[in-house]
Amino acid sequence: MVDDGSTPAPEIPAVPPKAVTSRRHDLTDVSHVEFATFYQAEMPRLVLSLIRCWPNKNDAEEAAQRAFALLFEQWDNVTYPRAWLRTVAFRSLLKLPVKSESSLGGREQPDALDPSAHVEHREEQHAVLSALHKLPLTQRQVFALHYDKFKTCEIAEILNMKEAAVRQNLVRARAALKGLLGLT
Numbered sequence: 071m072v073d074d075g076s077t078p079a080p081e082i083p084a085v086p087p088k089a090v091t092s093r094r095h096d097l098t099d100v101s102h103v104e105f106a107t108f109y110q111a112e113m114p115r116l117v118l119s120l121i122r123c124w125p126n127k128n129d130a131e132e133a134a135q136r137a138f139a140l141l142f143e144q145w146d147n148v149t150y151p152r153a154w155l156r157t158v159a160f161r162s163l164l165k166l167p168v169k170s171e172s173s174l175g176g177r178e179q180p181d182a183l184d185p186s187a188h189v190e191h192r193e194e195q196h197a198v199l200s201a202l203h204k205l206p207l208t209q210r211q212v213f214a215l216h217y218d219k220f221k222t223c224e225i226a227e228i229l230n231m232k233e234a235a236v237r238q239n240l241v242r243a244r245a246a247l248k249g250l251l252g253l254t
Contacts (some may be wrong), residue, residue, distance in 0.1 A: 201250035209243035
């Protein structure tokens with residue numbers, strides 16, 4: 071059909087429909103962009119930290135995801151999100167039964183190594199994680215947080231213990247790891 075101009079044009083509303091004007095929670099909000107950036111940077115670190123403390127990789131990943139979901143709900147109110155995440159994730163892991171499953175799962179493997187060096191690296195990684203998992207839970211947590219570059223006072227706050235206890239557990243963890251790995 072040819073429009074000869076006699077048919078009136080449909081009315082275009084002056085105000086967009088309500089669904090369009092309602093505030094949506096998407097990445098246009100600055101705090102959501104900050105959270106997404108933080109998530110991308112911190113999620114792998116958190117999972118690796120949890121794997122150092124817990125023998126089951128899947129449990130560690132789930133605990134990290136749960137902690138991030140809770141953090142998202144409280145993002146604007148949390149002052150120290152890295153410490154907060156670890157506290158929440160550790161507590162989540164403590165509620166789980168320990169399963170015996172390899173926690174390596176292909177994480178942190180060098181890409182540029184030849185096949186024999188790759189196998190050797192994986193065996194060393196497995197030996198270190200196995201030794202870590204033989205330590206008492208508190209020593210594993212202290213060691214993992216120290217490895218993640220948290221200060222003694224921050225570790226004490228995260229684990230709700232005194233700084234002296236953190237230092238003592240770190241000394242004991244290092245000594246035990248040296249013994250378990252055959253290092254002198």
